[in-house]
Amino acid sequence: MSQSTVGVSTPQVTAREKVLGRAQYAGDIKLPGMLHAKVLRSPYPHARIVRIDTAAAAALPGVRLVVTGADTPARRWGIHRKEQRILATDVVRFTGEEVAAVVAVDEETARDALDLIHVEYEVLPAVLSTDEALAPGAVQVQPDTGNVAHRIQIARGDVEAGFAQAAAVYEATYEVQSQYPGYLEPMATVAATDGNDRLTVWTSTQSVFLARARLAEALDRPASTIRVIQATTGGGFGGKIVEESNSLIAAFLATRLTRPVRLVNNRLEDFLGARSSVPARVWLRMGVAADGRIVAKDVRITAECGAYQGLAGDVMHVSAMRSDNMHRIENVRSDAVLVYTNNPPRGAFRGFGGQQMLFPLNSHLTMLAGMIGMDPLELHRINAVRAGDTSVHGWRFGSAGLVECLEQACEAIGWQARRAGRQAEGAAAAGRDRPGSKRRGVGLAAAMHVSGNRTMGNWDGSTILLKVNEDGRVMLVTGECDMGQGANTMLSQICAQELGVPLSHVMVTVPDTDTSPFCIGTLASRVTIIAGNAVLRAAREARETLLAAAADKWAATPAELDIVDGVIVRRGDDSQRMPIGDIARALIWRQGGEGLYVRASYDAPTVNHDNDYYGNIAPAYSFAAQTVEVEVDTRTGQVTVVDTFISDDCGKAINPLAIHGQTHGAAVQAIGWALYEHVQVEDGRILNGNFADYTMPTADAVPALRTGLIESNDPNGPYGAKGASETAILPGAAAIANAVYDAIGVRINSLPITPEKVLAALAERDGRQQRQAPQHEVSQHA
DSSP states (O other): OOOOOTTSOOOOTTHHHHHTTOOOBGGGOOOTTOEEEEEEEOSSSSEEEEEEEOHHHHHSTTEEEEEEGGGSOSOOBOSSSOOBOSSOOSEEOSTTOEEEEEEESSHHHHHHHHTTOEEEEEEOOOOOSHHHHHSTTOOOSSTTSTTEEEEEEEEESOHHHHHHTOSEEEEEEEEEOOOOOOOSSOOEEEEEEOTTOOEEEEEOOSOHHHHHHHHHHHHTSOGGGEEEEEOBOOOOTTTTSSOOSHHHHHHHHHHTOSSOEEEEOOHHHHHHHSOEEOOEEEEEEEEEOTTSOEEEEEEEEEEEEETOOTTHHHHHHHHHHGGGGGBOOSOEEEEEEEEEOSSOOEEOOTTTTHHHHHHHHHHHHHHHHHHTTOOHHHHHHHHBOOTTOBOTTSOBOSOOOHHHHHHHHHHHHTHHHHHHHHHHHHHHHTTSOOSSSEEEEEEEEEEEEEESOTTSSSOOEEEEEEEEOTTSOEEEEOOOOOSSSSHHHHHHHHHHHHHTOOGGGEEEOOOBTTTSOOOOOSOTTOIIIIIHHHHHHHHHHHHHHHHHHHHHHHTOOGGGEEEETTEEEETTEEEEEEEHHHHHHHHHSSTTOOOEEEEEEEEOSOOOOOTTSOSOOOSEEEEEEEEEEEEEETTTOOEEEEEEEEEEEOSSOSOHHHHHHHHHHHHHHHHHHHHTOOOOEETTEESOOSTTTSOOOOGGGSOOOEEEEEOOOOTTSGGGOOOOSSGGGSSHHHHHHHHHHHHHSOOOOBSSOOHHHHHHHHHHHHHHHHHHSOHHHHHHHO
């Protein structure tokens, strides 16, 4: 065998073209005669479109086309509810909704033409919060819905009986905000039709086949008349699955012209057009026994999807039930409602609903641990699922490294010593402030995520075509998308490992709906375990074919042969060597010959959940734990993360370098969500829709990021591997909130944890202490 490539830290196979500036993103594509498009958006959160006058814009020199919603197909599109048109007709439902589009010879002319379009609106009452939307007699965002987009109700066991046996019960309400995906590359699309009226779309996407299906629906044309090619994608984080409108508008414009059309969002346009994460209010009540066992959990969630449902219902589904599965618990109840408002639509984001629940859950567990005098680490450890368990919702765990993640993260940060030091400080202070204004505290949180997800339909699979060329090099043809996370590198490593060829001899083709086999795409942390298994099968079959052909040539048995660095050798006889390219050519140049092509599929051994949301939906489940140390300045309210460690249970680490990189990125996004990032919407308008005003963590705002791996080796994963990177974003906000509580003794239940919230909480605490103190102590303070 060649030197192993699996388990070896490997630079991304796409790195060279990116660092040389030669990777071709959608915005870089230039086609002969290409035109440029710009979009006019609604300035109101809710209004009736009375009239649109496009005459002046159409008359501007250089303008080639002006369209409105009336020009678009009448067929509506949507993930579950068919609610949207390519451009708004009759009514706009959020500020930023696409109303008209212009195509011109350059972007400047198209932008100037937008200013010449006159739209007469009749402003309508708008509902801008979930409470307003659910009030009796509220304005209906979507007709005949009562502003309820989706509702989930789940009950297992006997929740009230569980609470009756609890030694401690804690109840609180939490609020989480919307976070912009923050990818480097804003959405961009180039679209063109050919002489046969076939439409080709080059776009930044996480799934070429889901993109094609949505284009076919919105454009009301057969899917086979549309070709989608993934351009190099500069990050997605869930925002480029199936919800953006950029590709739909560009594709529609291209069908109206005989020249290619390019539509590239600037950053403000991307804030308006992207789906930021789903904001939610979570009421949580939990009870634990004296020994730390969770005996009951009751949750009510009010989530907001904005003007259109999209994937927000699926996100809320995850919030309502996924975290139940990381604990050995019998009594759970969830009631979650998704609400329409006239705010911008929300949708998928990295971690897909896990963050919205794991912030409340982990905050709760720390409080409950304190109520029964137990270390939070021990409380987590007592309740954590283990390999072989079946969860309350029917999830079966072939591997589970949660306990190991908790222990690794706590050991790395010196959990026991730091907590002991904090307790000694607290005893010495006897309830009074310690000298100086800066306080330090440590926090712990844990998380789980799926690796694959059989909820889109009764298939969670992938198909790979493997081709051995006549020079012995290998091509993998796949519809799975690499959006920067390293999927192509991982697939190449598995192929090289199994075939015995150098990694540099494997190439992964660009996802293309015309030439790639059907694949779902990059979502639900599915590519490593699903597509990885398909590549494993294909490479093994190709290896068997090569060795069988060589054995016939040498009058040997395949068991006597091996492949080392792309050369077939006879074990124990170095004189007999043959490059696999020679065998690939021999398979062609013979009577009845053909090239060496292998097709292999893998469909996860899972079951879709039933109507009560019970069923084992993923072939594997990933876990993570994070410990954090923060410093809180009690004079300014500023919270600084000074140390953090994330432990990630990824099964087998096929590429440790990539996993550490993904974990670092997840940690930074979690720090941003916890402390800074907030898509601020006022009167339906985004106030901070650019990177100058939208605060994201920069290099000087994060500590040296430390990460570790737990290789639990899942029986369903290729070499035991399962998904990584999404899980690592989930515990961060709760770990930070718990550390803030440890530092200053106040609990912040709404994100982000801003200086203003910290100071307000400290003032409330101090006022409460003064009111409760004996009168002589109040006088001394005065």
